[in-house]
Amino acid sequence: MKRIITAKVRNRSGVLNRITGLLQKRQFNIESISVGRTEQEGISRITFVVDVDDFPKAEQIIKQLNKQIDVLKVVDITDKAIVARELALIKITSNAQMRTEIQGIIDPFRATVIDVSKDTISVQVTGDSEKVEALIELLKPYGIKDLARTGITAFLRGQQPQANQDQEPFSLLN
Amino acid sequence: MGKDNHELKANQVTPKNGSEILIDALIEAGVTTLFGYPGGAVLPIFDALFLRKEHFNQVLARHEQGSIHAAEGYARISGKPGVVIATSGPGATNLVTGIVDAMMDSLPLVVFTGQVTQNVIGTDAFQEADIMGITTPITKHNYQVRKIEDLPRIVKEAFHIATTGRPGPVLIDIPKDIAANPCADAYDSSFDLPGYQPKVNPNPLQINKLKEALSSARKPVILAGAGIKFAGASEELIQFAEKHQIPVVTTLQGLGAFPGEHELSLGMGGMHGTYASNTALYNTDLLINIGSRFDDRLTGNLEHFAPTAIIAHIDIDPAEIGKNINTHIPIVSDAKNALIEINKHIDETPDYTEWLDEVNQNKQDYPLWYNQPEEGNMIGQYVIEQVYQASEGKAIVTTDVGQHQMWTAQFYKFSQPNRFVSSGGLGTMGFGFPAAIGAQIAAPDDLVIAIVGDGGFQMTLQEMSILQERNLPVKIVIVNNEALGMVRQWQQAFYSERYSESIFSIQPDFVKLAEAYQIKGAKLATKEEFDQQLPGLLAHDGPVLIDARVLQQENVYPMIPPGQGLHEMIGVKP
Numbered sequence: 001m002k003r004i005i006t007a008k009v010r011n012r013s014g015v016l017n018r019i020t021g022l023l024q025k026r027q028f029n030i031e032s033i034s035v036g037r038t039e040q041e042g043i044s045r046i047t048f049v050v051d052v053d054d055f056p057k058a059e060q061i062i063k064q065l066n067k068q069i070d071v072l073k074v075v076d077i078t079d080k081a082i083v084a085r086e087l088a089l090i091k092i093t094s095n096a097q098m099r100t101e102i103q104g105i106i107d108p109f110r111a112t113v114i115d116v117s118k119d120t121i122s123v124q125v126t127g128d129s130e131k132v133e134a135l136i137e138l139l140k141p142y143g144i145k146d147l148a149r150t151g152i153t154a155f156l157r158g159q160q161p162q163a164n165q166d167q168e169p170f171s172l173l174n
Numbered sequence: 175m176g177k178d179n180h181e182l183k184a185n186q187v188t189p190k191n192g193s194e195i196l197i198d199a200l201i202e203a204g205v206t207t208l209f210g211y212p213g214g215a216v217l218p219i220f221d222a223l224f225l226r227k228e229h230f231n232q233v234l235a236r237h238e239q240g241s242i243h244a245a246e247g248y249a250r251i252s253g254k255p256g257v258v259i260a261t262s263g264p265g266a267t268n269l270v271t272g273i274v275d276a277m278m279d280s281l282p283l284v285v286f287t288g289q290v291t292q293n294v295i296g297t298d299a300f301q302e303a304d305i306m307g308i309t310t311p312i313t314k315h316n317y318q319v320r321k322i323e324d325l326p327r328i329v330k331e332a333f334h335i336a337t338t339g340r341p342g343p344v345l346i347d348i349p350k351d352i353a354a355n356p357c358a359d360a361y362d363s364s365f366d367l368p369g370y371q372p373k374v375n376p377n378p379l380q381i382n383k384l385k386e387a388l389s390s391a392r393k394p395v396i397l398a399g400a401g402i403k404f405a406g407a408s409e410e411l412i413q414f415a416e417k418h419q420i421p422v423v424t425t426l427q428g429l430g431a432f433p434g435e436h437e438l439s440l441g442m443g444g445m446h447g448t449y450a451s452n453t454a455l456y457n458t459d460l461l462i463n464i465g466s467r468f469d470d471r472l473t474g475n476l477e478h479f480a481p482t483a484i485i486a487h488i489d490i491d492p493a494e495i496g497k498n499i500n501t502h503i504p505i506v507s508d509a510k511n512a513l514i515e516i517n518k519h520i521d522e523t524p525d526y527t528e529w530l531d532e533v534n535q536n537k538q539d540y541p542l543w544y545n546q547p548e549e550g551n552m553i554g555q556y557v558i559e560q561v562y563q564a565s566e567g568k569a570i571v572t573t574d575v576g577q578h579q580m581w582t583a584q585f586y587k588f589s590q591p592n593r594f595v596s597s598g599g600l601g602t603m604g605f606g607f608p609a610a611i612g613a614q615i616a617a618p619d620d621l622v623i624a625i626v627g628d629g630g631f632q633m634t635l636q637e638m639s640i641l642q643e644r645n646l647p648v649k650i651v652i653v654n655n656e657a658l659g660m661v662r663q664w665q666q667a668f669y670s671e672r673y674s675e676s677i678f679s680i681q682p683d684f685v686k687l688a689e690a691y692q693i694k695g696a697k698l699a700t701k702e703e704f705d706q707q708l709p710g711l712l713a714h715d716g717p718v719l720i721d722a723r724v725l726q727q728e729n730v731y732p733m734i735p736p737g738q739g740l741h742e743m744i745g746v747k748p
């Protein structure tokens with residue numbers, strides 16, 4: 001099962017190396033990882049999407065991350081009300097005649113054309129992973145020449161419904 | 175830097191350099207013993223040490239691996255962090271085994287490595303090694319100092335991290351320019367660790383759950399691990415066990431956390447543990463693990479580990495709880511704090527007599543055992559038993575790794591915590607003898623015995639130099655089977671006696687080696703010689719090497735074969 005985990009970390013040298021190393025050492029599969037600054041000086045947010053077998057395994061990832069000295073806070077936000085987005089850049093083979101057709105495909109996804117050349121067109125799309133994947137599927141027949149995805153970045157919505165909090169996975173962090 | 179120069183600095187005329195600031199920080203951290211080995215990148219540090227010699231007992235091992243294992247032995251016995259200094263590149267990489275060893279066995283170490291100057295880092299400069307990259311997965315934390323003014327804070331944080339929560343090794347990499355250059359700016363050494371707050375007190379709700387579990391249990395068992403020793407919680411453990419009459423199994427690293435000869439002690443559990451222990455772990459309905467991490471050498475096949483029990487686990491490291499074994503009552507806490515609360519809040523429990531009778535019957539019917547060989551010949555188990563008798567069970571004993579280690583764990587009944595020093599998690603050959611040196615430095619008046627194999631001893635025997643040099647009366651007992659015994663045993667049992675590279679065709683003359691290092695040596699080839707000479711040799715006022723000749727074909731039993739469960743022991747006393 002996929003879990004979305006966010007970690008706030010201090011921007012100290014080696015922190016990313018320590019975190020990716022630990023995930024590898026413990027054989028956790030990372031689907032995506034994205035890192036960027038936060039509103040606080042010196043603090044970054046890392047968003048992981050991991051594929052694990054069960055809840056205890058997810059719990060183990062969180063605990064191992066929490067153990068790192070420069071990691072401030074780790075949360076599994078999968079079952080919460082969240083906003084999760086990723087950005088993809090897709091370069092497709094396309095001549096002038098096909099451009100309108102492609103435009104018609106990408107419009108419902110609110111994707112935009114960001115670059116055009118004689119025989120390619122590049123598209124930018126943001127959204128949750130399903131949306132990004134759906135668009136990629138639709139564009140595949142045209143021949144994808146290049147694809148770059150940022151991986152998911154996410155945080156909690158401003159308001160959390162009560163019901164959702166009961167569904168939280170069990171926690172050993174008493 | 176000349177002496178005059180230093181005095182000027184002492185008068186605050188010129189600012190201190192990084193090395194001097196480092197030494198101030200070490201003194202402030204209460205460091206008295208240093209296990210260091212010099213080299214290019216740490217020349218400024220060793221120079222500063224030379225000028226302030228009076229503050230430290232400096233121990234020069236003959237290999238950095240010796241330095242760090244000695245620091246581990248020192249840490250285990252003194253309860254204080256072991257401090258190691260090595261040069262960049264090869265000096266630093268020679269420490270790697272010891273760092274992993276300390277990480278696996280949770281020993282507090284602060285390790286300083288030299289590094290090439292900052293302007294050439296990343297250029298493959300002479301003796302540059304990426305020790306930060308190498309040690310990231312094997313340290314509790316590591317630092318590279320980039321600004322001199324950070325040094326005091328980093329040192330302070332490192333000692334704090336190494337010694338609190340679950341202890342472990344912390345490494346500080348110091349580029350040579352940091353060590354050599356003066357520090358112009360003012361510095362602030364206060365802590366800055368917002369992400370590090372070990373939880374040390376138990377949650378009362380969980381203590382209550384344990385109380386309930388005890389009240390409905392019929393077959394409770396306590397599993398006592400090294401966490402008890404780190405927390406200094408043996409007394410509280412004894413009180414807990416005695417009050418409710420619960421039998422106690424110890425792990426390898428837990429030996430001595432609960433007295434081995436106590437009537438509630440079932441001995442060690444696990445691969446070479448006692449039948450009584452493993453059977454109790456198999457049949458229990460409530461397993462109370464205090465400070466052990468459910469290592470695979472203890473559990474055997476997880477499917478058959480305490481299959482019907484409610485599992486309560488007290489550990490200061492939350493990541494250990496639920497890692498290997500599904501846990502019903504998780505208690506994240508320091509072991510001592512948890513036991514104090516438990517003893518305060520848990521009073522009435524059912525009568526467990528029937529269960530106690532059952533485990534005691536096993537203890538009586540299936541004790542550890544061995545067959546005495548024919549007249550004159552000796553075997554390893556006998557050697558350990560005699561050492562136990564002759565030292566009245568009071569010695570600090572270090573071991574190396576192999577058969578002799580397991581025999582020591584079985585036949586030396588440790589009655590106090592912090593008497594047993596052994597490489598458990600990593601199983602590092604070459605550990606035992608240098609660890610004894612560190613132990614003896616930590617406890618100068620105690621009898622320290624290094625029980626080692628003929629194989630492992632040859633990995634770090636050069637440290638015999640230190641014995642005479644520092645006048646350390648360590649007693650070395652080589653259980654000499656002319657083989658890599660533990661490997662040979664597995665080849666005999668599981669590889670149809672194909673003894674691939676496990677039997678030595680030539681051995682050094684260990685007595686002559688001892689004499690070459692100016693220490694007393696004795697070869698004891700028969701039981702008679704051994705019985706006669708052992709007490710005198712252990713009482714000798716100075717270091718001694720005993721080459722105890724034992725039969726090669728002897729094996730460690732009983733045993734849970736690899737992949738099998740607790741209830742599938744072989745070699746139990748018939």
Ligand SMILES: Cc1ncc(C[n+]2csc(CCOP(=O)(O)OP(=O)(O)O)c2C)c(N)n1
Pocket residue numbers: 574575576577578579601602603604626627628629630631653655657658659660661
């Ligand atoms: C550094 C290292 N290399 C290899 C091993 C694998 N190993 C485990 S026990 C053992 C044999 C040890 O022989 P010896 O020191 O003579 O002890 P004995 O088993 O004979 O008592 C070996 C090779 C190890 N544990 N550590």
Ligand SMILES: [Mg+2]
Pocket residue numbers: 576627628629653654655656657658659
């Ligand atoms: Mg041997």
